[in-house]
Amino acid sequence: MLITDAHTHRKYTGGCSGFVRNAFLPRPETLDRINYFVSAGLHPWYIDNNWAGAYSRLLDVLQHPRVVAIGECGLDYFHGPDKAVQWHVFEAHLALAQHLKLPVIVHLVRAIHDLIPFIKSRPNTLVLHDYRGTEEETKKLLDYDVYFSMGRSYVKNINRSARFIPANRLLTESDTGKISVQDVLTKLNTELPEQGGIAQLNEQITKNFFNVYPKIKS
Numbered sequence: 001m002l003i004t005d006a007h008t009h010r011k012y013t014g015g016c017s018g019f020v021r022n023a024f025l026p027r028p029e030t031l032d033r034i035n036y037f038v039s040a041g042l043h044p045w046y047i048d049n050n051w052a053g054a055y056s057r058l059l060d061v062l063q064h065p066r067v068v069a070i071g072e073c074g075l076d077y078f079h080g081p082d083k084a085v086q087w088h089v090f091e092a093h094l095a096l097a098q099h100l101k102l103p104v105i106v107h108l109v110r111a112i113h114d115l116i117p118f119i120k121s122r123p124n125t126l127v128l129h130d131y132r133g134t135e136e137e138t139k140k141l142l143d144y145d146v147y148f149s150m151g152r153s154y155v156k157n158i159n160r161s162a163r164f165i166p167a168n169r170l171l172t173e174s175d176t177g178k179i180s181v182q183d184v185l186t187k188l189n190t191e192l193p194e195q196g197g198i199a200q201l202n203e204q205i206t207k208n209f210f211n212v213y214p215k216i217k218s
C-alpha cells in the first residue's frame with residue numbers, strides 16, 4: 001500500500017513516488033540529480049532583507065519537472081519578520097503559483113483568521129500543512145480550493161478538526177519527521193470509521209495527493 005507524504009523535510013530513502021520534500025531554495029543543478037519530487041519557496045522564518053534576491057533565484061527552479069509545488073511559504077505570527085513583510089512575500093508566491101498553475105504548501109501559525117477573507121479573491125490551490133484550524137475555520141475554508149494536510153498537530157491532538165473535513169480534502173504528511181505518515185493514517189482511521197477502513201481511506205488520500213500535485217503522475 002502506497003502511503004503518501006504531502007510535505008516532508010526527511011531525506012528520500014527510495015521506493016515512494018508519493019513524497020514531496022521541502023527543498024527551500026534548491027540550486028537548479030541539484031534538481032537534475034534527484035529522483036524524487038520537491039517543493040520550493042521562501043519559508044516565512046527565513047525571510048530577511050535580501051528576500052528579493054532569493055525570490056528571483058526561486059524563479060529559476062520552479063519550472064523544473066522535479067518541482068511540483070511552491071512552498072512551504074506563508075504566515076507565521078509567532079516567528080519571523082514583520083507581518084507586512086510576510087504578507088508581501090506570501091502574496092508574491094501566490095501570484096507566481098497562479099501563473100505557473102502550481103499548488104502552494106502553506107505554513108500558517110496564528111494567521112488562519114486573516115487568510116480566510118483573503119483567499120476569497122484568490123484562485124490558488126492551497127495545501128494547509130500541519131493543519132491546526134478550529135471547527136469554525138475548517139467549515140469556512142471548505143468553500144475554497146484548500147486541502148488539509150494532517151501531521152504532527154493532529155497526531156498530538158493539538159488539532160481535532162478531522163471529522164469536519166470531507167475525505168476528498170485530506171492529505172497526510174510527516175513534515176520534520178517526528179511522526180510518520182502511517183501514524184497520521186492510523187489516527188484518521190480511528191476517528192473516521194465511516195470511511196470504510198484504513199485501505200479505503202488511504203486510497204482516497206492517495207487520490208487527493210495526485211489531484212493536488214498533477215506534475216507527479218500516479
Ligand SMILES: [Zn+2]
Pocket residue numbers: 007008009022072129175176
Ligand atoms: Zn515543513
